[in-house]
Amino acid sequence: MTATVRQRLALVVSVAGAMIVALDGTVLTVAQPELQRDFGASVEQVQWTSTGYLLAVAALLVIAGRLGDRYGHQRLLLLGVLGFGATSGGIMLAPEVGWVIGLRALQGVFGALLQPATLALLRLAYPADRLNTPVAIRTSSIGVAAATGPVLGGFLVTHLGWRAVFMVNVPIAMVIAIVVLFVRVPAPSGSERQRLNLLGSALLAATLTVMVHTLGAIPRGGWSSAPTLLGFLATAGLAVALVVHERRTANPIVPPAVLRSVPVTASMVILLLTTSGMFGALFVGTFSLQDVLGLDPFAAGLRVLPMTVLMVVGAPAAAGALRRYAARRCAIAGTLLVAFGIVGLVRIESAGTWWITGLAFAVLGAGFATVMVTATGTVVGDAPAGYAGVVGGLKQTAMNIGPTLGITVAATMMVVKPSYGGVPATAASPAVALGPEHTLLVLAAIAALATLPGWLLPSRASRDTQVAD
Numbered sequence: 417m418t419a420t421v422r423q424r425l426a427l428v429v430s431v432a433g434a435m436i437v438a439l440d441g442t443v444l445t446v447a448q449p450e451l452q453r454d455f456g457a458s459v460e461q462v463q464w465t466s467t468g469y470l471l472a473v474a475a476l477l478v479i480a481g482r483l484g485d486r487y488g489h490q491r492l493l494l495l496g497v498l499g500f501g502a503t504s505g506g507i508m509l510a511p512e513v514g515w516v517i518g519l520r521a522l523q524g525v526f527g528a529l530l531q532p533a534t535l536a537l538l539r540l541a542y543p544a545d546r547l548n549t550p551v552a553i554r555t556s557s558i559g560v561a562a563a564t565g566p567v568l569g570g571f572l573v574t575h576l577g578w579r580a581v582f583m584v585n586v587p588i589a590m591v592i593a594i595v596v597l598f599v600r601v602p603a604p605s606g607s608e609r610q611r612l613n614l615l616g617s618a619l620l621a622a623t624l625t626v627m628v629h630t631l632g633a634i635p636r637g638g639w640s641s642a643p644t645l646l647g648f649l650a651t652a653g654l655a656v657a658l659v660v661h662e663r664r665t666a667n668p669i670v671p672p673a674v675l676r677s678v679p680v681t682a683s684m685v686i687l688l689l690t691t692s693g694m695f696g697a698l699f700v701g702t703f704s705l706q707d708v709l710g711l712d713p714f715a716a717g718l719r720v721l722p723m724t725v726l727m728v729v730g731a732p733a734a735a736g737a738l739r740r741y742a743a744r745r746c747a748i749a750g751t752l753l754v755a756f757g758i759v760g761l762v763r764i765e766s767a768g769t770w771w772i773t774g775l776a777f778a779v780l781g782a783g784f785a786t787v788m789v790t791a792t793g794t795v796v797g798d799a800p801a802g803y804a805g806v807v808g809g810l811k812q813t814a815m816n817i818g819p820t821l822g823i824t825v826a827a828t829m830m831v832v833k834p835s836y837g838g839v840p841a842t843a844a845s846p847a848v849a850l851g852p853e854h855t856l857l858v859l860a861a862i863a864a865l866a867t868l869p870g871w872l873l874p875s876r877a878s879r880d881t882q883v884a885d
Contacts, residue, residue, distance in 0.1 A: 422541055422599070422600050422601070423541045423542055423550075425595065425598055425600075426537045426538060426540070426541035426599055426601060427538065427550050427553065427554075428595060429493065429534065429537060429592060429595055429596055429599055430534040430535070430537050430538050430550070430554055431534075431553060431557045432588070432591075432592045432595070433493060433496075433497060433533070433534040434534050434554055434558050434561075435557050435558065435560070435561040436497070436561075436585060436588055436589065436592065437500075437527055437530065437531060438558045438561035438562055438565070439561040439565050439568070440500075440504075440527075440582075440585060441565070442561070442562055442566055443565045443566070443569030443572070443581040444466065444569070444581065445565075445566070445569070446565075446566050446569035446573055446581070447569055447572075447573050447581045448462050448465065448466075448578075450577065451516070451578045454578065455512060455513040455516075457513040461517065462513075464517045464520075465513075465516050465517055467632060468518075468520050468521035468524065469520045469521060469523060469524035469527070470524065470628060470816065470820070471521070471524065471625050471628055471629060472521045472522070472523075472524025472525050472527070472528060473524045473528045473816060474624045474625065474813060474816045474817065474820075475620075475621040475622075475624045475625040475628075476524075476525060476528035476529075477531060477532060477809040477810075477812045477813045478620060478669065478670065478806055478809035478810055479528075479617045479620065479621060479669065480496075480528045480529045480531075480532050480533075481532035481533075481536070481806040481807065481808050482612060482617075482669055482805060482806045482809070483529075483612065483805070484529075484532055484533050484536055484804075484805030484808075485536075485802060485803055485805040485806055486612060489532075489533040489536040489537055489601065489804070489805055490533075490537070490596060490599055490601060492532075492533045492805075493529075493530060493533035493534065493596055494593055494596045494597070495526070495529055496526045496528075496529030496530030497526075497530055497589050497596065498526075498593050499525070499529070500523060500526040500527060500530055500585065501585055501586045501588070501590060501593070503519050503520075503522050503523035503526060504523065504582040504583070504585035504586055504589070505582070505583075505586045506519045507519045507520065507523070507579075507582045508579045508582040508583050509579075528809075531808070531812045532805050532808035532809040532811075533808070534554075534808075535792070535795075535796055535804070535807075535808035535811065535812075536796075536805045536808050537601055538551065538554070538796060539797070539799055539804040539808075540601040541599075541601055544797045544798075548735040548736075548738050548739055548789065548793050549732075551735065551789055551792050551793045552731040552734060552789050553731070553732075554792075555727070555731040555734075555785060555788045555792065556728045556729075556731040556732065556785075559724055559727035559728040559731070559785070560728055562724060562727075563721070563724040563725075563728070568584075572584070612667070613665055613668060613669050615661060615665075616658065616665060616669040617669055619654060619657055619661060620658055622654050623651060623654040623655050623658055624817075626650050626651045626654060627647075628816070628817065628820055629647065630643075630644060630647030630648060630651060631817075631820045631821055632820060632824070633647070634824045634828055635824060635828055669806075670806060670810070671800070671803055671806065673800040673803060674799075674800060674803050674806060674810070677798055677799075677800060679743070679794050679795075679798045679872070679873055679874060680794070680795055680798050680799065680807055680810075681872075682794075682870070682872040682873055683747075683790075683791040683792075683794045683795045683798075683811070683869075684795070684810055684811065684814045685814075685866070685869040686747055686751065686787060686791050686866045686869050686870060687787070687788075687791050687811065687815055687818060688814045688817060688818045688821075689751075689818070689862055689865050689866035689869075690750075690754050690783075690784065690818070690863050691814070691818030691822065692819070692821045692859070692862050692863070693754060693822055693862045693863025693864075693866075694754055694758070694780060694784055694819075694822065694863065695819035695822045695823055696821075696823055696825050696826040696855075696862070697757075697758040697761055697780070697822075697856055697859050697860075699822070699823045699826045700761070700764075700830055700852050700855055700856055700859070701720070701764055701773075701777075702720075703830070704764045704852050705719055705720075705764065719770065719773060719774065719777070720777055721777075722774045722775070722777045722778035722781065723757075723777035723780050723781035723784075724781060725781065726777075726778045726779075726780075726782040727781040727782075727784060727785045728785075730782045730785035730786065731785045731789050734750070734785050734786040734789035734790065735789050735793075737749075737786070738789060742873075742874055742875055742876050743793070743794050743873035743874045743875075744870060744871060744872075744873040744874060744875040745875070746786055746789075746790040747786075747790045747794075747867075747870035747873050748867050748871070749786060750784070750785075750786030750787035750790060751783065751787060751864065751866040751867050751870055752783070752864065752867060753780070753782055753783025753784075753786065754780060754784055754863045754866075755783075755860045755861075755863040756779055756860075757777065757778075757779035757780030757782075757783055758776075758856055758859050758863060759776075759856065759860045760772065760773070760776025760779060760780075761773060761776045761777075761780075761856050762852075762853040762856050763853075764776075764852065764856075787866070790873075791811075792811065794873060794874075795808070796811075822862070825858065825859065826855055826859060829854075829855045830851070830852055830855040
C-alpha cells in the first residue's frame with residue numbers, strides 16, 4: 417500500500433468517525449420530544465439521555481487516548497465504532513427509557529474510544545507539515561454533519577419514529593469498521609507501550625465526571641447553592657489528589673512531555689474559551705429565535721444556517737491562512753471573529769434585523785472554523801512523539817467542557833420576556849439575571865479571552881510548511 421493510499425484511507429476513517437458522532441448528537445435533539453411521549457418519560461429522564469452520554473465521554477476521552485497510544489489507535493477505533501453501532505442498535509430496541517439512558521451512557525464509553533483515535537490516525541498517517549488540509553476537511557465534515565443532523569433527524573422522526581435516528585448508525589458503523597481494517601499506520605514502539613496508570617485514570621475520570629455534572633446542574637440550583645459548592649469542592653479535592661499522584665507516579669496519565677508543550681496547552685485553553693462563548697451564544701440565540709420571536713424550529717434553523725455554511729467553506733480557507741500566516745495570527749483573528757459574531761447577536765430579538773443576525777452568525781462560523789483548524793492542527797502537529805492519542809483526548813475534553821460551561825453561564829444569567837407567547841426563562845439567581853443582550857456581551861468577553869493564549873502559539877510558519885504550500 418502506497419503512502420498516498422494509506423493517508424487517504426486514514427482521512428476517510430477520521431472524517432467518517434467524527435461525522436457519526438456529530439450526527440448522532442444533533443439528530444438526538446430532534447428525536448427527544450417523541451421519545452418522551454413514547455415512554456411517558458419525565459423531562460429529567462429525557463435530559464439524562466444526553467447527560468449520561470456526555471459524562472461518559474468527558475470522563476474517558478484522555479484515558480481512551482492513552483490506551484490508543486499504548487495498544488494502537490486502529491484497534492481502539494475499531495472497538496469504538498463497533499461498540500457505537502451495537503449500542504445504537506440496542507437503543508433502537510429499548511423497551512423503556514431506563515434502557516435508553518443506560519445504553520446512551522455505554523455509547524458514550526465507545527464514543528470516547530472513537531474520538532481521540534480519529535485525530536491520532538491523521539497524525540500518524542500524515543507528516544506534520546501536511547496536516548492542515550486533512551484537519552480542515554475533518555472540520556468541514558463536522559460542520560456538514562451538524563447542519564444535516566436536524567434535517568435528517570426531522571425526516572426520520574416524522575416518517576419512521578424516534579428509533580430510526582439510532583437505526584441509521586448501525587450500517588454506517590459497520591462500513592467504517594470495514595474500512596478501518598484496511599488502514600495501516602505505525603504501531604506503538606516499545607518505549608511508548610508503558611503500563612496504564614489505573615489509579616491516575618480513576619482519579620482523572622472522577623474529577624471530570626464530578627466537574628461536568630456540577631456544571632450541568634448549576635442552572636437548576638444556582639452558583640451559590642449547597643450542591644454546587646459541594647460539587648466544586650469535590651472537584652477541587654479530586655484534582656489535587658490527581659496532581660499529587662501524577663507527580664509521584666512513573667507513568668502519569670498525562671505525560672510531562674505533553675504538559676511542557678506550550679502550543680498544545682495554549683490550544684486547549686483557546687478551544688475551551690471559544691467553545692464556551694460560542695455554544696453559550698447559540699443557547700441564547702436559539703431561545704430568542706423560538707421562544708421570543710416565535711419562530712418554528714425550521715425557520716430558526718434557517719437563521720443559523722449562515723454560521724454552518726461559513727464553517728464548512730471557511731475551514732479550507734483557514735488551512736490556507738494557517739500555512740501562510742502561522743498559528744498565532746490565525747488563532748487571534750479567529751477568536752476575535754467569534755467575539756465580534758457574538759456581539760452582533762445582541763439585536764437578535766428585533767424581528768426586523770434578520771440580516772444583521774445572519775451576518776453575525778456568518779462571522780461566528782468563519783471565526784470558529786479558523787479557531788478549530790488552527791487549534792486542532794497545532795494540537796495534533798505539536799503532539800510529542802507517541803502521545804497523539806492522549807493529546808487528541810485532551811483536545812476533545814476541552815471541546816466537551818467548553819460548551820457545558822458556556823451554556824451554564826448563559827442559562828444562569830439570562831432572563832427574557834417573550835413577546836410571542838413563549839415561557840420566560842427562569843434564572844437560577846434572579847438578582848443577577850440579565851437580558852439576552854447583556855448575556856451575549858459576557859459570552860463575547862469569554863471568547864475574547866482566548867486571544868491571550870493565542871499569543872503563545874508559533875508566530876511563524878515552518879519552512880517545511882511553506883514549501884508544502
